[in-house]
Structures are given as structure tokens and as C-alpha cells.
Amino acid sequence: MMKFATWNVNSIRQRQDHVLDYLAREQPDVLALQEIKCQTEVFPVDVFRAAGYDSIVVGQKSYNGVAILTRHPHEVTHTALPGWETDPAQARYVEIRCRGLVFGNLYLPNGNSGGSAGYDSKLAFMEALALHARGMLLAGQDFVLLGDYNVCPTDEDYAPGALSPDDALVRPQSRAAFRRLLWLGLTDALRALHPVGRFYTFWDYQAAAWQRDSGLRIDHALLSPRVAERLLTALPARDERGKPQPSDHVPLAVTLADAPG
DNA sequence: ATGCCTTGTTTGACAAGA
Numbered sequence: 001m002m003k004f005a006t007w008n009v010n011s012i013r014q015r016q017d018h019v020l021d022y023l024a025r026e027q028p029d030v031l032a033l034q035e036i037k038c039q040t041e042v043f044p045v046d047v048f049r050a051a052g053y054d055s056i057v058v059g060q061k062s063y064n065g066v067a068i069l070t071r072h073p074h075e076v077t078h079t080a081l082p083g084w085e086t087d088p089a090q091a092r093y094v095e096i097r098c099r100g101l102v103f104g105n106l107y108l109p110n111g112n113s114g115g116s117a118g119y120d121s122k123l124a125f126m127e128a129l130a131l132h133a134r135g136m137l138l139a140g141q142d143f144v145l146l147g148d149y150n151v152c153p154t155d156e157d158y159a160p161g162a163l164s165p166d167d168a169l170v171r172p173q174s175r176a177a178f179r180r181l182l183w184l185g186l187t188d189a190l191r192a193l194h195p196v197g198r199f200y201t202f203w204d205y206q207a208a209a210w211q212r213d214s215g216l217r218i219d220h221a222l223l224s225p226r227v228a229e230r231l232l233t234a235l236p237a238r239d240e241r242g243k244p245q246p247s248d249h250v251p252l253a254v255t256l257a258d259a260p261g
Numbered sequence: 262a263t264g265c266c267t268t269g270t271t272t273g274a275c276a277a278g279a
Contacts, residue, residue: 010267010268010278011267011268011269013269014267014268035268035278037268037269038269061269061270062268062269062270062276062277063268063269063276063277063278110277110278110279111279112263112277112278112279113276113277113278113279150278150279162279163279164263167279168279169279202279204265204266204278204279205265205266205267205278206264206265206266206267207264207265207266208265209265209266216279218279245267247267248266248267248278248279
């Protein structure tokens with residue numbers, strides 16, 4: 001069996017102990033982290049190594065930043081999303097090959113700040129992601145694209161009133177770009193197993209969103225076809241949001257059966 | 262009503278998050 005998860009931790013220095021507890025309890029093979037909010041040199045590599053995990057880190061000062069933790073041999077395949085460049089650079093993608101799969105860890109731009117240029121940058125990221133996914137499909141590669149997509153794919157993926165109808169997370173172009181990934185043949189792991197119902201991965205810190213269960217489903221794991229055949233479970237770890245000093249996101253955990261043969 | 266928290270940085274108000 002293989003277990004992996006994605007988690008926007010909103011600062012790794014603030015959430016280091018939460019992550020250590022999660023690793024000890026769940027022992028994922030691969031954990032994709034977003035919004036580490038630190039430079040690569042400051043990431044607590046030694047702390048996670050002592051827990052049995054290697055860190056692959058793409059950081060930047062103050063904002064963004066992604067990392068992958070794994071307890072297996074791996075090779076780094078990308079430290080940026082091919083075809084998406086910004087000035088200054090933004091640390092929003094890292095990818096490894098591990099146990100026969102490619103894991104692409106992404107932190108998609110929110111799209112609500114920076115005016116129309118900010119939103120265009122979000123759509124450009126999604127376009128580049130679709131092209132990269134298509135390339136891997138054509139190459140016959142088995143892969144998982146997981147992370148904070150900052151998209152609620154349908155109206156069932158956010159609590160009534162949690163967002164305005166023109167928010168970048170629910171805008172028709174954002175949803176169309178997400179559907180394009182599905183039309184390529186990718187499987188939304190959570191919805192494949194739970195076609196209906198509310199499965200949020202984020203609750204705002206403000207306005208008692210957690211207490212009112214006013215959440216969003218914006219963290220996703222998309223699986224290439226042969227990987228989807230192996231899908232066993234997919235579920236957000238809701239309990240993380242109720243802990244002291246939590247991230248505003250919780251992990252989304254996925255398990256796969258062993259590869260055939 | 263772009264605020265209601267939380268984070269990092271420019272250490273005292275910002276910007277950004279979603």
C-alpha cells in the first residue's frame with residue numbers, strides 16, 4: 001500500500017510540531033507541503049530527517065514556498081512548473097519521482113490579489129499545469145498532481161455564503177481550467193470515492209468559520225489513469241483544524257493499492 | 262463591510278491569504 005497527503009501548513013516554522021505529529025501518526029510515504037513561508041536554507045531539514053523523512057524544498061522569503069517530505073529513495077524532476085515564470089520568481093511547484101510515481105506538488109495562485117494581472121497569472125499557471133500533465137500522459141508516466149489548487153470545483157465545494165460569486169476560487173474560468181485537467185483523463189481522488197457531500201479542506205481563521213463549518217474544498221489530489229485504478233481511500237484530516245494553533249488548511253490523505261505486477 | 266484572524270517583515274503597521 002502507498003499513502004500520500006497534501007497539506008498547506010501556513011508557515012512550516014509555526015507548524016513544525018503539527019507536521020511531526022502527523023508523520024508519526026500517519027506515516028505517509030510522501031507528504032506535500034505548501035506555504036512553508038521560509039527560504040530554503042531555513043527549512044527544518046534536520047528535524048524531519050530525525051523523524052525518518054528527507055526534505056525536498058523550494059522556498060522563498062515571506063510567502064509561498066513548497067516542500068515534499070518522503071521516507072523513500074527519490075529523484076527531483078522539477079523545482080518549478082515548466083512554462084510558468086514570474087518576475088520575481090514565486091516558489092509554487094516542486095516535483096519528484098518516487099516508488100514508480102511522479103508527485104507534482106503545487107501551490108496555485110489565489111487570484112484575488114493583484115487585479116486582473118493576478119488573476120491572469122492564476123489562469124496561466126493552470127494552463128501550464130494542463131500542458132505539463134498532457135506531456136506526462138503522452139510519455140506514459142504514472143503521476144499525482146496534488147496541492148492547494150485554490151479552486152472550488154463545484155458549488156458543493158464551499159459552504160453557502162463562504163465566498164462571493166465572483167471570487168477567483170469559484171469564477172467560471174477557474175472551474176473550466178480545473179475541468180480541463182479532468183478532461184485530460186485525471187481523476188479527482190476525493191470525488192471519485194465521495195461523489196456527493198461536503199468535504200472541506202480549509203476554514204478561514206476569521207468569523208468563526210471553523211465553528212460554523214463554513215469551509216472550502218480547495219486542496220486536491222488528481223491521479224493519472226493507472227494510478228486512479230489503485231485508489232483505495234481519500235479524506236481530509238478534519239481533526240487537525242480543531243487543534244491549538246492550527247493551519248487554516250487540513251491534510252488531504254490518499255491511499256493506493258500496490259501497483260499490479 | 263475587503264472587515265472579522267494569522268503570518269512574515271519593514272518591529273509597528275502593512276500586505277497577503279481565500
